[in-house]
Amino acid sequence: MTGTVISGQNRLEVVHSLMIIKLLEESGFVSLPAIEVSQSPVEKFREYLMSRTKAQRFTEQQKQLVEHIFSQHHHFDADQLIDNLKEAKNSISRATIYRTLSKLVDAGLIRRIDLGERSVYEHDYGYPHHEHLVCQTCGKMIEFQHSMVETILREICELHQFQSSGHTLLIRGTCLECNRARTTKRRFDLI
Ligand SMILES: [Zn+2]
Numbered sequence: 066m067t068g069t070v071i072s073g074q075n076r077l078e079v080v081h082s083l084m085i086i087k088l089l090e091e092s093g094f095v096s097l098p099a100i101e102v103s104q105s106p107v108e109k110f111r112e113y114l115m116s117r118t119k120a121q122r123f124t125e126q127q128k129q130l131v132e133h134i135f136s137q138h139h140h141f142d143a144d145q146l147i148d149n150l151k152e153a154k155n156s157i158s159r160a161t162i163y164r165t166l167s168k169l170v171d172a173g174l175i176r177r178i179d180l181g182e183r184s185v186y187e188h189d190y191g192y193p194h195h196e197h198l199v200c201q202t203c204g205k206m207i208e209f210q211h212s213m214v215e216t217i218l219r220e221i222c223e224l225h226q227f228q229s230s231g232h233t234l235l236i237r238g239t240c241l242e243c244n245r246a247r248t249t250k251r252r253f254d255l256i
């Protein structure tokens with residue numbers, strides 16, 4: 066959702082507020098509401114490329130990729146993104162996709178989450194800090210925030226006089242639906 070605001074100097078400023086994110090439990094994804102940011106992801110990425118020691122060109126394909134990634138909020142891996150783009154008849158090469166993904170991580174626009182056997186990406190820019198529960202049966206990722214987690218981690222860092230630059234908390238296990246399905250199956254097996 067992009068709104069237009071005209072400032073005192075009649076300068077056009079685009080206030081980019083990322084999609085309002087609803088709870089999408091039925092599609093296996095639970096997410097948090099987005100936070101408002103003053104720059105669009107495309108603008109932020111352009112700024113990042115310009116700020117490199119050797120300024121990098123912002124290609125049309127990279128722009129399309131950033132727009133595509135930020136048009137929907139979900140956790141995705143590189144292969145899903147490649148398939149997705151193929152479906153949309155977009156012929157961005159695999160190499161460009163991988164290269165751009167790592168630049169987007171570096172630019173602070175997306176975050177890479179290491180799930181062990183694979184890595185997934187999600188929006189970092191314009192999205193609040195959160196933790197994840199990952200179902201090892203169906204792959205569902207549930208996002209959550211809890212002030213106690215933050216408090217405890219801060220206390221631990223203080224105790225060790227450790228200067229934190231961020232943390233990742235990932236809880237692996239089985240989601241409610243998969244757990245239910247497993248119990249039902251077990252019951253059937255007993256009959
Ligand atoms: Zn599950």
Ligand SMILES: [Zn+2]
Nearest residue numbers: 187195197208
């Ligand atoms: Zn997430």
